Amino acid sequence: AWEESLEAFQKYVFLNPDQPNPQDSLGEMYLRLGRYDEATAAFHRALALDRRFNWTRMHQIMLELERGAVEAAATLAESPEVRLSDPLLKGFWDNLRFEILMRQDDLRGEEALALSRTQECETDPRGWAQLARIRAREGRTAEVGQALERLIAAQDATSGAGPDTTALAHQVHGILASSQGHPLLAAGHYLRAAELERHWFVAGSLRTAAARAYLQGNDAASALHALEPILRVNPHHAEATALAARARAALRS
Numbered sequence: 263a264w265e266e267s268l269e270a271f272q273k274y275v276f277l278n279p280d281q282p283n284p285q286d287s288l289g290e291m292y293l294r295l296g297r298y299d300e301a302t303a304a305f306h307r308a309l310a311l312d313r314r315f316n317w318t319r320m321h322q323i324m325l326e327l328e329r330g331a332v333e334a335a336a337t338l339a340e341s342p343e344v345r346l347s348d349p350l351l352k353g354f355w356d357n358l359r360f361e362i363l364m365r366q367d368d369l370r371g372e373e374a375l376a377l378s379r380t381q382e383c384e385t386d387p388r389g390w391a392q393l394a395r396i397r398a399r400e401g402r403t404a405e406v407g408q409a410l411e412r413l414i415a416a417q418d419a420t421s422g423a424g425p426d427t428t429a430l431a432h433q434v435h436g437i438l439a440s441s442q443g444h445p446l447l448a449a450g451h452y453l454r455a456a457e458l459e460r461h462w463f464v465a466g467s468l469r470t471a472a473a474r475a476y477l478q479g480n481d482a483a484s485a486l487h488a489l490e491p492i493l494r495v496n497p498h499h500a501e502a503t504a505l506a507a508r509a510r511a512a513l514r515s
Contacts (some may be wrong), residue, residue: 276476289321305318319341353388364443384412390409394409429455435450449484450472452472469492480508485509
């Protein structure tokens, strides 16, 4: 199925050689398959056709994160060439900035970004979603509930735009369980959130979170099971590969 999809995108590029979107779509497919050099080349071709095609820049950030190159991703995210006029793109872009800050263990940076989003637009559900995640990591349960209430109100105000509330609830409960010393319970919530998540990149991050929690709870077999869908498609995924190696080592010991 993946090879058929790849052929379809290659045909899309052949039929539209002067458009950046086909090159970007082909690059994203290569990215999902872990064919990073080919993805990089496709992204470069897309930007050569249109330097302002910021969806490609977003996918370049994803590529660096999948490689485990967090600082390179951070540099791309702060590119002065980026102009985010598309609200949908801005939402995705901010989510990647949150992911970078989380991997840098910069909780205050995450909080500042989340608060700026909620202050900029009180009906932006993604800002409240991120604030709920932050408060969960801090163990501030009452404020988690308040942020989730604001998220639901924002979802209603925007006709359901934003993250899946059920997926988010599982993610937040997973973070709370982890902060309270229940890694196996956390892992179960992360996996359920991954199953409900619509975007492949976010689902992958949730699966790696589940694997980390399983390893913390000394369940290496379940950690490998959580990672299997990632590694089946992309055997070069840096974080998933490292976690799988830890799990296999634990099973051998």
